[in-house]
Structures are given as structure tokens and as C-alpha cells.
Amino acid sequence: MIEAALAFTAACYGLALLLDLWRIVLGPHAADRILALDTMVINVIALLVLYGVWRGTAIYFEAAMLVAMVGFVSTVAYCRFLLRGDIIE
Amino acid sequence: MELLVASAIGTMTAGGVYLMLRLRTFPVILGLALLSYAVNVFLFSSGRLSIDMSPILSKYSDTSYSDPLPQALVLTAIVISFGMTAVLVMISLGAYLEADNDEIDIEPEITDEDSAT
Amino acid sequence: MNLIFEIFISGALVVSGIFGFVGSYGLVKLKSTLQRLHAPTKATTLGVGGVLVASMLYFYASTGHISVHEMLIAVFLLLTAPIIANFIAKTYMARNLRASDLPKSQSRKGWALYEDPPKP
């Protein structure tokens, strides 16, 4: 059962990633792209955790944690760049 | 899987090379960044691909592991290329600020007079 | 593994998958940027949450230890998602809307995006 659920969830996230990609490529606004990239990051976090469950290992936790951190930082940075130009003024 | 990795390397290399051949610093930096991604994956793939065999030794099971050496090499390469990219970014900024344009080519300076007769 | 656990885990996974998908679907479907902003920030939070719950349950079920580090990711996302949404919204507004397009602020100063903060 878990296997099937894992497969289903993975498929969902796979599709989600494609949709995110679609939005990043098409935009039209910079905000859309940033938003879609952030969504992509969050979907990837989910996939990483999912992969850990699938493999039964906690080895990928740090990766997920780190992706979450850098996802936040880079999204803020992209926005700050557009808002203020200098991201660490 | 191998085909995906190989084609990904190829795509990034092609993209990287194309951008590296542009005439402004910024795309060149992007191109070199892409190239460094490509070469990192390439170097990694020299240890062959494996799934769920992370080279973290496990006391409990007698599993096989993926080749750790290329991974270590890639880590080193990533760090180095990070340093290099940072320097490149700064130098290109410097060049831009000095010259007020971010062209990467040097216009040859032709002097009117000949050097010697 | 306990069937109850299997059911809960599978349920959490399926919920997660659905919300994960919906978030991105909304991103594509909705017609304005500000609307799109609602889709992923909300749906993906529960999406990731579902996976994390599944993971915690799974590791508890398979090893007997309570695994809490999944919580950290959840906490982190919960703390950061509003900031991200706020920034993206501002990014959009700053580039596409003028102060006059927005309702008036109901305090002494206008919206921070368009108006300098009061002098201390």
C-alpha cells in the first residue's frame, strides 16, 4: 500500500514540477518566476523526504533541510534584488 | 539513467559553451557556471552511477557502496570553481566599472604611426 | 508493519501528493500573479507537511524511534513561507502596481512599498 502511495505522490510531485517549470519559462512577471521557482524548491523538498521514506533512510534529511534553507534565502534574495537592487544593503 | 545523465552533461556543456562564446561578461560567467556544473556531473559520473548506495559506511549491513573518490573530487572541484567564479564575477565587475561597458573583447589599440622605419 | 500505520502513512502521502499537485496546478491555472501567489504557498505547505508526517510515522513504525527531525523542516517552512509570500507580493506590486491602484492605508503612513517610514 505504501509503495503505491509513494508512487502516486511521486507522480503528483513530478507533474507539479512540470507545471512549475511551465510557469517559470512563461512568466510573465519576474514575480511569477520567483514564485514558481520557490514552489519547485518546496516540491523538491517533498520529493527528497519521499525518497528517504522510499529508501527507508534518514540520510537525505540534511539535503531536504538545506534545500529549505537555501530556498528561502535565494527567494528572498531574488525579490530583494528586484525591490532594492542591492540585496544586502 | 546513464543516457539521461550523459545527455544532461551534454546539454549543459553545449549551453555553457554557447554562452561562454558571447561578447559580454555576464553571459560568459553564466556559461562558465553551466560548464562547471556539467563538468562536475561528468567527473561524478566517472565513478559510474548507482542508486541508494551512498558511501556512508553502515555498521549493520554489508551493502555495496558507490565510488566515493569521484565524489570527493567533485566536491573539491565545486569548491574551487566557486572560488574562481566569485573572482571572475568581481573582476568582471571591476572591468565594467573601469571601462563603463561590460564587453569582454579588447578593442585592439592601433596607433597611427609606425614603430620604426 | 501495522496496517493502521500503513493506512495513515499512505493517507498522508496521498494527501500530500494531491496538495502538492494542486499548488502547482493553481500556479498554472490562475490568471493573475497575485492570485497565483495563493496557490503554492498554501497548498505546498500541507503537501510537504503530509510527506513529513508520513515520514515520521514511517520511521516510527519501522524503527520504533520517534523521528522528529522532519518537524524541523515543517517549522522552517512555516516560518519562511509568509516571508516569501510577502516578498513576492511586494515584488509584483512594486513593478506592476502604483500606490493609487491600492486601497488607502488606514494609518498615518501609506503602504511601506511606496512611502518612506516616519522619521524616528
Place this chain on the structure above:
Amino acid sequence: MLTRLIPHPLLSLLLVFVWLGLVNKLTLGNLILGGFFGLVIPMLTAPYWPGRPKLRKPMNVLGYVLIVLWDIVVANVQVALIILFRSNPNIRSQWVVVPLELTSAEAITVLAGTITMTPGTVSATLAADGGSILVHCLHTDDPDAVRDEIKTRYERRLKEIFQ
């Protein structure tokens, strides 16, 4: 003295929990280590967090968190339904201006965060003096109701906690 040593006790506590979460194993050694980091790191970062937010009723925090979590679940379902089943022309997005009585920066942040995480609303920006908050609402027919709900359901509780 103690404030210098433990400038933000709640943060310290949070860090101990985070540490235990990171190592994912509750042992004495980890607790000691976590405690150590819980002391040291806030001390190091204290300059960046001047002042200490006063919590009047810390016990109310738990209630607030549970309400918000529940609302988040509900929000997700609602938004999912809107996204999946409502056609675009039928989605009526609105701006909602919420005047604030809260004056603590921490409290305002929590409120804004809560707004973003709950049904169909995103806090888009604050007023330059932090006196009101601009909320974008994905779909509503009654903006005032949305404002009132925010004020009663969240701001009131936060006011109790922080002031």
C-alpha cells in the same frame, strides 16, 4: 546578568529542541550539547535582536498555534477547491486593509504570517508605520468580514499574548 547570559530564553529553548531534532536522538549527551548551543548561539546573535519581546500570557501561545494549524488545514482544502473547481472569471480577488492595534514587531509578524498561512489570504505589505496591513484575498464577496475575522480571530489573541 541573566538577560545577558540568556537574552532570549524562548529562543534558547527552541534551539535545544531544534538540536534534538537535528540529531534525532534523545540522549543525555545530546541534551547537554543542545543546551550548550541553546546558550551560546543566542548570546552570539543577541546584538541582532535588541530588546526582548514580552509575553504576557505564554500559555496562550499553544492555543493560538493549534487554532492556526487547524485553520491552515482548512485553508488548504478551501484553496484547493477554489483552484480545482472554480473557473477563473468566477474568482473574485479583493484587497483587504486591516488596521492594526498591535505594536510589537514580533506580534505583527506573527499576525502577518498567520494571515498568509490561512484561508485564501496573503499579507502583501504593511503601512510604512506598521499601522495597518494590506491583505490580498483570493476569493471573497465580503472584504469587511475577512478583516473582522482577522482582527477577532488572530489579532485579539495575539494582543493578549504580547501586550
Place this chain on the structure above:
Amino acid sequence: MSHWIILPVILPALFAPLLGFVMRHDIVLARVTSVFATALLLAVSVGLVFMAADGTTHIYRLGDWPAPFGIGLVLDRLSAVMVLLTSSLAFLVLLHAIATGWDEKGRHFHALFQFQLMGICGAFLTGDVFNLFVFFEVLLIASYGLMIHSGGRERMRAGLQYVVMNLAGSTLFLFALGTLYASTGTLNIADLAAKIPAIPAEEAALVRVAAMLLMIVFAVKAALFPVQFWLPATYANAPAPVAALFAIMTKVGAYAILRVHTVVFGPGVPGTEGMIDAWLFPAAIVTIALGAFGVLGARRLMPLISFSVIGSMGTLLVAVAVFTPAATTAALYYMVHSTFAAACLFLVADLVVTRRDGDSLRPRQKTVQNGLFAALFFGAVIAMAGMPPLSGFLGKLLVLNSLRQPDVMVWAWTAILAGSLITIVGFARAGSALFWKSTAIDPPAPGPADGTGPDGVLSRNATPAEVAPAVLALAMLAGLAVFAGPVAEYLEQTANQLFDRAGYIAAVLPAAGGS
């Protein structure tokens, strides 16, 4: 195992952070320390040359891990010679930089300088190809810093190009190393040398690609056609003492070709037999031609010298390309010679150009001490163009003499001799314009007290300390000529040792028994 071997890396690696991060506000202290560190390095490298002189190949196993699993430093005659060459050159250049005040014109000169030495010495000493890459990067990044030292518009743009070119080169290096590891499973040079000859040609496609890509990588460093384009702009725009130090940088490329393509892919390896020479040789010929053309056609002094460096690299690589001990002996001698010759030229050029309005080869007001500079320039040019009595002539004769195989002789001799002629004519024109024609123009009016005129042109005499490094370099060249016999003997043994693949393998991998 002697810790001496790693000192050329550790000394600068420890001094550099001190210089860069602790002494960065005290130029006097930094200078004293830097000179001390470099002198120490020089002393150590002299010791290493003697240590290697008995023909033993010393290995230093880092982390006490056995080869090929850990990284090993290998000290043989070749690496010892290269380290000594580096440190003695560095010493001269450092003195010049301090005497002329170049080191004060930007931040961190001394730290970068030591890091540069560390990278170069590390590259010469390592016995591991990936580690070679790492030290290439160390020396490169330090060289980027030195290249743009003190800034300026042209220098910045040229520095940018230099960085970009080398980043591309480094990327190719990694592609090559990936291919090499993928096809052999090892990175240790001795281990590669043991394994690759066992690969028959029918299975050697990947190894061949690795060998070829490595050659291109090294060729970029060595400024070999068609990847030499970067050099003139870089050297011409670098601060002169840096350009002088860079004289060793091209040699790093040549060294790497010698080390890797002789020991690993050298003669008698079935998989790569004849492949490298087939490309390297004609490329080197063209390089000679381009270098000579550049010397004749250049409009400015610094590019002119840069092109002469390219030409000298062509000559050097022609000798390398035939992969015989005799030719390698010649190449090594020429390498030592051309390093000092190029450095000397750059140092002299610095003295002149800072006293002139730019380095254009047009008659300008004559500088103060025109005669002295002319004499120094004449000496340096004689060396670079390969005319007696300095070592260039002997180097050229050695190279010519070693290239007597009928298939290479005509091309190599024609290129080298014709190249020399063009170079001589080019230099004569340049020197005539710089020093002779200028005498027809009145000397500049006496400048302000510190001798700096408008546009930063110096109008004061060069101090003895400023002239000394160039004179010392000339003396080195003369010494190299006078003591050509003993030097060539050491280098001959060096070349023989280099071609003794079995000996190298046996020394590095005792278990392999040198098979």
C-alpha cells in the same frame, strides 16, 4: 621520508596567510617577511636539488597513506630543478617588485606572491594528477590576483580575459581527469604509468581522449598554438614584475607535458603511441612562427616581449615533442634559460617603460640613464633571441642538435632558425626605436622632487636596487652559459630519469616492483 620535500609548499602556505591577514597593514614587515620566506624557499630548493642529485626518486606520502591511495609528493631531479628555477626566479622578481615599489600599488601583493609560489611548487612536486589540478588552480587564482594587481582599465579587461581563458582550461582539465579516472580507476601518476601501458590500442579510446585533452590543457598554460592567443594581452598588461614571474607559468605547462606525457603516455605505450607527438610537434612549429611574427610585428614593447615568450615556448615544445632523452635535456636547458631571459626582459622593460610615456615602440624623449637601459635591454634581448654569449645560444644549439631525426629536422631547424632571424630583426627594430632614435629627442625637464612627472612617468634615475634584479638575471644567464656543462649534465641525468618509467613506478609504488 624527509619533510624537506613538502617545505616548498608549506613554507609559502604558512607565510602567505601571515602576510595577507596579519601583516597586511605593515609594508615594511611584509617586505622583510616576504624576502625572508622566499630566501628560505630558495635555500630549501637548493637543498632539494642536491637531495635529488644522486638519482633517487624520493616520495613523500601525505597523511601516511600508501600510494596510490593517498597523495604522494615525488621529488626527482626534474621536480627539484623546477622548484629551484621557481624560487630563484621568484627571488629576483620579488627584489624588483620591492625596489620599484610595485608591491605597494595594490593590496596583498606579498601574500599573493607566496601563494603563487606555493601553487607552482605544489604543481611541480605532486605525483597525483588530480592534485596537479588543485595546485594549478592555486597558482592560477594567485596569478589572477597578481595579474590585476593595482588595477587599471586595460589591465582589468586583460585580467578578465586571462581568468576566463583559464577557467575554460580548468574545465577541460576536469573533463580530462574524469575521462582518465573513468578509464583507469586511478589518479596517481605512477599508478597510471603502470596501468596504461597494459591497455592495448583496441581498448584505448578513452585513455587516448584523456591524454589528448590533458595535452590541450597543458598547451593552454604553455601557450601552444592554437591556444596561445591569451598570452600577449595578459603578459603585456600584467604589472611588469608579475609578467616576469609569469615566465615560470608557461613552464608549468611544459613541465606537465613532460611529466604526464612522458611518464604516463610516453614512448612505448601502445594505446597512445605517436599520438601526442603527431599534434604537438606541428603545433610547436606554428607557435615558433607566431612568436617570431609577433616580435617583428608588435607595435608596443610589452606585447613584443610577450610574443617572444610565445616563440620561446614553441622552441621548447618542439624539443619536448619528440620525446627523447636528448631532446628533453635540450628542452630543460632551454626552459631554464628562457625563464630567466623572459623575466629579465620584463624587468628591464619595466625600468624603461615607467620612465617613458607608455610602451609604444615609437621614438619618445630619451629616458634618464638611456645608455644603461639600452645595455640591459641589449643583454636581455641577446638572451631571448638566442645569441651568444648568453645561454640562449647554447640552448638553441642543444635543441637543434637534439632534433636530427630526418622527419623532424627540416621543419624544426627551419622554424627555429628562421624564427630566430625574425626575432632578431624585430628586437633590433624595437631597441633602435626605444634607445637610439630617442636620443634625437631632448631629455625630459627635471621632474618634481620624487622624480614622478605627469602621468606617473618617472624622471629619476633607477636606484642600484632597482637595476640589481635585472642585472642578476643577466648574470644568471651568463652563469648558465659559462657552467653549461655541469648544468647540462644534471639536466641530462634529469631527462634520463624522466624516461625511466620503471624506476619511477618502482620508487612510488614499491609494491608494484616497477613492472
Place this chain on the structure above:
Amino acid sequence: METTGNFLFIIALLPFIGALIPGLMIRAGRNATAAFTAMPTAVALILLMTYAPAVLRGEVIQAEVAWLPQLGLSVSFFLDGLGLLFACMILGVGLLITLYARYYLSGEDPVGQFYTYLLLFQGAMLGIVISDNILLLLVFWELTSLSSFLLIGYWKHLPEGRQGARMALAVTGAGGLAMIGGMLILGNIAGSYNLTDILQAGDAIRASEWYMPALILILLGAFTKSAQFPFHFWLPHAMAAPTPVSAYLHSATMVKAGVFLMARMWPVLSGTDAWFYIVATTGLITMVMGALIALFKDDLKALLAFSTVSHLGLLTMLLGFGTQAAAVAAVFHIINHLTFKAALFMTAGIIDHETHTRDIKRLGGLRHLMPITFLIGTIAALSMAGIPLFNGFLSKEMMLEEASHTGWAGSQYAVPVLATIGALLSVAYSFRFIFHVFFGPVRDDYPAKPHDPPFGLWAAPALLVVLVVLIGVMPFIADTVVAAAASAVTGTDLDPHLKIWHGVTPALFMSVAAVAGGALLLMLHRPLDRVWRAAPRPEAKAIFDSLVAGCVSLTRRIIEATHNGAISRYLAIFTAASVLLGVAAFMGGGLVEPTRELLPIPPVIAVGWLMLVVATGCVVVMHHHRFRALVLIGIIGLSISSGFVYLSAPDLALTQISVETVTIMLLLLALHFLPKTTPRVSSTGVKLRDGVIAAAAGLGVGALSFAFMQRDISTISSYHLANSYEGGGGTNVVNVILVDFRGYDTFGEIIVLGIAGMLIYALMQALLDGPSAQRLRNTDYSQDRSKDRHPLMMVVATRVLMPIALLVGTFIFLRGHNQPGGGFVAGLVVAIALLMQYMASGFAWTQARKRIEYHTMIGFGVLIAGLTGVGSWVFGKPFLTSAFTYVHLPPIEEFELATAMLFDLGVFLTVLGAVMLMLYSLSRIARFAGETVNEEPMDYDPASRVDNGPEAR
């Protein structure tokens, strides 16, 4: 009895030592300088004379020390008759020139330099004639080119001097280089570079298939040096030199070097048809042509120069005949030519010195004004004309005699007739020198009032004309010298007897015809001169100049077209070359059959692949929008990191994602100052070219990786897996490799980072000190900015998030040895944590609250890592040998202490320091651009609203 040759070293060395004297002596005055400069020459001459008896007896004096045995180059000298003759000439005339120059040079000329150059040149010449090793000979040969370059260009202010010097250098240098080739071949055939050996190997050499190339190359050297047709043109232009130089170089020394070489190589190279036809013909043509041109030169020195060309042709022709008698004649003429030509040059110099002109047309009548000069000049010129009782007559007779019975390609008359014409022209220009300069009416328009010079100036030529007469009258006094030299040339014992009267021979008739014809020609000079001037003829200098100019502009065009500063093209070439050579290499070898089964492709992974590929494509397509490209790069980084997770490389995933983030931060920071879009400038053609190269590179690299991924190989890393825990004390093998097995790599790597940080800082300083600072100040970067700078929400969230991030960094650091993580990633995570704080409240505010010396941090990082490595020396272990132990403190569970962790701490600090220093530098630049420092952590703290009293909405 063998005479020891050790003096030869001294003789060879003396001029070079002497060259230092003028530099030391010049303050002592001109006389002292000249006197002391003469000393080494005189001493060398005396030493040489000690050998003369032995040499004239037929002994060969030898001396040798090894120099470069690997090459067969030794410092070996030998002195035989030929060498002795030349050495005497070089030193003897050298002495005279020293004397002459003392009076000739004006007070403004740098005399010291002159004597230095002169002695250098003398040493080089001397070396040529006594070298026993042909490589050594080459050394001296090239030295003559160099030192003559200095001498000819001595008057640097004269364009003719500079051009003449360069021309001489180019022509003789070219010949010298050809000769190097020839000599190396010769040595190769003979198996030795020693002349004594080579002279024995004549038969073998002439029989060798390499004989022709060697002959041609060596002759190129000789002909250029001796100004043989068609290389004769440099010599007249070398006349721009001061007259003492001309007298020395063009009578006795430099130009004779070529002749000497032909004489030296005569036993080896001569005697073949090739030798005869090349050498004799060239000589003959040169003789006639030189003489003809000389007749129409109005410049005294030019006349003498072309006469020199002509006489050199004569000598060359004689040597080319290949007979012993011709060789004897050549040797004799060498002596005679030296005496009269040096005297003539000095005479010309005196005239120039006294009248301030050398133009024959402005002279005449000097017989009365300068009687001594007239006497000297006339005797020398008559000798040159070959008038009996002067030595020139004797050798010319011998030449005509030889010519009279030399056939050329079946013709019996070609050589004799042409030789006679040559002699005739020679008479004509010699007479012209006498009559047009000294005879005729005294004029009143000389540029200066002429009178005889002081004794010092005419002493040297006077001595020479004494010799002219002495030999002319008593030729037997030269017998021994000529015999010794001729024997040396021919390699057989000759005993010629030089006589005035040879009887009535064809030569006598030819001689008479020459004198008569010469006199006639002189009488017809005026009309002939008009014809000559009107006749079109190639001007050698113009041809040479345009040749050089052509070469310069050709090379310049090649160089400037190829090295045009277009790095994009260099890179295109580099990439294309890599691809082509890589493919070529690949094609040359085979590939084993694939041994690995391909792994399956899960759909999600395929999606990841698609993300990466699409993002890459989009970056390429959209790169003109720089910000957009950066967002897309984010996707690529994310995909790769996830891929690493999937492919069992968690450490790589951590590193990749954090590095990528920091890189994007830096790019964003830089992009703030850069243009936000890239203009579209590439033409379609260029894009196509780049596209093709890029596609080829991508295809090549992809195919390469695909090829090896399908094939198994055993690698050394099994050792690392096996020893990581036991030997390295860690279960994360990648980390153990990084900090232990290959810690040295990592050491290098952190140094790269440290340098990067430092360099960026240095660059920032340089920029802010330079003109960019102005630009930064004048550019307004604050357009279109939103007004909230440090939004409240971000600031508050960071207060919690940053400590958490720091904790995560610490965690990743501590467990890196056993689980994914390590010092590097930890450093980046902490940097990212600090970055959050900077983004929230600004860099300057954050810095002001807590000053962290990032420089010091890097320094400490590198030092800690380095000293950790050095620490193992204490235990007698190599650099970076690690140690670890497990510690057990009772209430706490066991934990590990490892030196590798200390090393990793060095890594951590360096990484953190470097990243922060980069951020610091960029933020400094921003502040220069007008960024202000905020006082408060956030734009506005709403808490202060309360202080402001009740709100008024």
C-alpha cells in the same frame, strides 16, 4: 716538440677583459683610455708572436677545455698558419685603429663606448680565427654580428647609422643562422664538432648526401658576411659608422670572416663542382659588379666600400677555383688588401675629418693642401689599382694568372675576360680616387679649410703604406707567412715563392689591358657617369627596406588579425580544437564491449532531467535578460542537487545546493552594478558558428561520459572504503577522503578559497582607489526602488531563523565525518545564515553590531589546517597524517576526537571567512555608490508608535 697552447685562452680572453677597461678608465681622459685600451691588444699580439715561430715551422698550437660536452661544444683553440695570419691582422690593425680613433673621434662622441665595442668586436673576430670547435666558432661568429651592430650604429643620432646597423645585423645574422644549420650538419656527418676532426673527414663529408645542404648553408653564412652578391648591399650602408670602424670592419676583419671561413673549410668543402660553380661564380660576379658600382660612387667611403665588395669577390673567386695556386694567391691578396684598404679608409677618414666632406665632386686639389695625406692615399690607391712595385699588383697578377686558365662551363674565356674587366674597373676607380681627390685645381669652397692632420691621425695609415711598398718591392718577406697560411688552407705543405716578375704571361697582358682600360675609363668618367645615373637599376637598400617593411606589415597583419583581443574567438578556437582533437584521439583507439547494464529511469527522475534540459535551453535563449537567466540557473542547480541525492551522493547534493546559492547571491550583488540586459550583438553567422561548436562539444562530452558509464572498471577507491573507518575514523567515506586520504587536495582547495576572498577584497580596494570610485559615486543606483528597505517581517523572522541556521551549520560541521556534511558545507550554511541577517537589516548594520575580522578568519583557517598537517611531524609522520580517538565521559555517550576535525575546522573558517569577505567587499562598493547605513534594524519599529502618543487616523 708540442708547444703548449695555454696562451691561446689568454689571447682569446684579453680583448673581452679589455672591453671593460674603457668603462673604468673613461674618467681618466681620452688619451689614458686609448692607451689602456691598446694594452690588451698589444699584450695579445705579443703573446701571439711567441707562437709565431712554431706556427711558421708548421706546428699547430692547440688548447682545449670542456664547455658543453653534451653538445660536443668545447672551448678549444688552435693556431695554424691561417689563424696566425688572421690573428695578427686583427690585432695589428686593431692597434692602429685604436690609435687612429683617438684622434678621429670628436669630443662629443662617447669614446669609452667606442673602445668597448671595438674590443668586443676584436675579441669576437679573434675567436673566429683561432677556434678549433665549429660551435665555438659559431659563438664568435654571432658575436661579430652583434658587436658590429653596435659599432655601425655607434652614431645613434644618425638614421643611416641605425638603419645600416640593423641591415648589417639582419643580413649577417641571417647568414649566421644558416651557418648554424650547416655547421651542425657538418658536425653530424663528421661525428665531431672539432675542426681538426672535421678537416680530416673531407672525403666522407663530400661523399655525404648532406654535403649539399651543408655547403649551401655554410656558404650562406660566408657570403653574407663577406658581402658577396646578392648579399653585398649591406656593406656600403655600414659606412655610416665612424671611419675607424669602417677601416677595421671592412678591410681586415668582419668582411674577411667569410673569406676566412671559406679558406678554413677549403680542405673539406672545396674540390667539387658544386663548390666551384657556386663559389667561383659568386666571387666573379661580385668582383665585377662591385668594381663597376665603385666607379660611380661619389662618396669616398662608398667607393671604398664597393671596392671592398669587389676585392672580396676576388678572394672568393680565388678560393672557389679550388686550386692550390689560387689559394696561395688568395692568402697573399688578403694581406695586401688589408694593408692598402685600411690605409685608404683612414685616408678617407682624414679627408672627411679635415674637409668635412667625403663627396668626391666637392673635392680635388688636395695634393697641395694635404701633401702627407696625398702621399699615403696615392700609394695605397695605386696598390689597389694593381700598379707594379706595390703589393696589390703582385696578388692581382697571381689572380689574373689563375683566372687565365680557368674554364667555366666549357667556356675558356668567360673567367679571364671577366677577371680582366674587374681589374680594369678596379684601376679606374683607384685612379679616380687619386685624381678626383688630390689632383685638379685647389678649390675655395671646401666645407672646411683642409690641411694635414696631426701625426696621430696619419701615423697608422703611413705605417700601412710602408708595408704596401715593402711587400710590393720585396715580396719574399711575406713568403713564410703566406706559406704557412696557404698550407693551412690547402691542408698540404706549400712553399710558394712570391716574386715581382713572373715573366711574360697571359696575366701580364691582362694586367696591361686593365691599366690602360682603366685610365681610359677615368677619362670618360664624366659622360659615363651621366649614363650611369640615367640608367635604371635596382636599388638594393630600397628593396631591402621594402622587404623588411613588407615583412613587418605582413606579420603585423597576421598577429593583429589573430591576436585581436577577441577572447570569444580564442575560446571558440580552444573549444573547437578540443573537440576535434578529442574526436581524433578517440577514433585512433578501440572500445571494449559495454559491461554494465543501464539503470532504469523513474518518471520523476525523467522530469528532473527535463527541468534541467529545459532550464539550460532557456538560459541560452533568454540570457539577454540577466535576472531571468539567474532564476533559471537556480532550477539547474536544484535539479543537479536532487540528482546527486538520487545517485547516492548526498555530500555532493549539500555542497552543490549551498554553493549554487552563494554563487547566485554574488551574481545578484554584482548584477546590481551591471547592465541588466545583454544587447544582441552577435550576427547570425557567429551565432551559428558558436551553436555548432557548442553542439559539438556537448555531443562529444555527452557521448564520452555515456561511453564510460556503460563500462566497468576497478578503481583504487575500494581501499578508501575499506580503510575509512579503521584508518580514518569516519564512516562518511567522502568526508574521510576529503579531510584525510586526500586532505592535501582540500588544503589546496581552501587556499584557493582564501585567495579568492583576499583577491576580491584587494580588487575592491583597487577599484575604490581608482577612477571607478568616481563612476560609482556618479551613478544613481536607487531608481525604481521600493521604499521598504528592511521590512519588519523579514527582520523579525530572521531573529529566529538565523540562530536556527547557525545551529544547523554547527550540526552539519560536527557530524560531517560520519554523515553527509563537513566543514565546507557547514561554512557555507553559516555564511547563508549570516546572509539572512544581512538581507534583513543590511550588511553595515550587522557589521556595526559585531565586528568580525574576516581576513583573520581566513588566515586562521589556513593556518589551522596547515598547522594541523604540520602537527603530525611531531610524531614523525608526514604532513596531514591524522589521528583519532574515542572518548568516553561517564554521563555522556562515547564521542570521537579526530585531528581531521581540526583540519575540517580550518576548512570551515576559511570558507566562512572567504564568503563573508566577498560579501563585505561587494557591500563596501555599494556603500561607495551612495548606500547609507541604517541606524535601526528595521525601517520602522511600530513599537515607537506608542511613544508618539495616540494614533490619529
